[in-house]
Amino acid sequence: MNKHERQLSAHIDAESALQENPSDHRSELRLWLRLLTCSNLIETEIRRRLRERFDTTLPRFDLMAQLFRSEDGVLLGELSQRMMVSNGNVTGLVERLVQEGLIERQVSETDRRSVRVRMTPHGHSEFAVMADAHADWIAELLGDLSENDRERLWRRLGDVKRSVRNATMPGEGGKK
DSSP states (O other), rough: OOOHHHHHHHEEEEEEEHHHSSGGEEEEEEEEEEEEEEHHHHHHHHHHHHHHHSSSOOHHHHHHHHTTTOTEEEEEEHHHHHHHHHHHHHHHHHHHHHHSSSSEEEEEESOOOOEEEEEEEEHHHHHHHHHHHHHHHHHHHHSSOOHHHHHHHHHHHHHHHHHHHHHTTTTTOOOO
């Protein structure tokens, strides 16, 4: 069992432990653990399928997804922000994808410190196949929910997102 699977198992166990004595725990904690468990279950399965079918990782997939939507490419710093990871993490991923011919780097002529990356035609076609498979996997994993249930859940999770933002973003409608 790898580290991620052990963490997932721990989250599932934590949620199960709460179910044994729900009155001992606040509903907010139970909800958070349920969200975390669902997210981890989906992420673990997507990681496994990406590895088995495409011999790639979720971070590589995520980076390529950011570039897939941008014909002109993205500055490295902006890419780090979008992916919510350090510049160093992005730089390492970019280097490997450049070596594989999936993306290319362009150094700005006016500012040599500014580097823009974008997909090559080969990278674009490779990623399109992965993105289609990814969409199918997500549809399969959420397939037991009706369209109506998915829509209601999407709206309710929007409420959760708003609640978290309100609690954490001072000066922007938050409570802090």
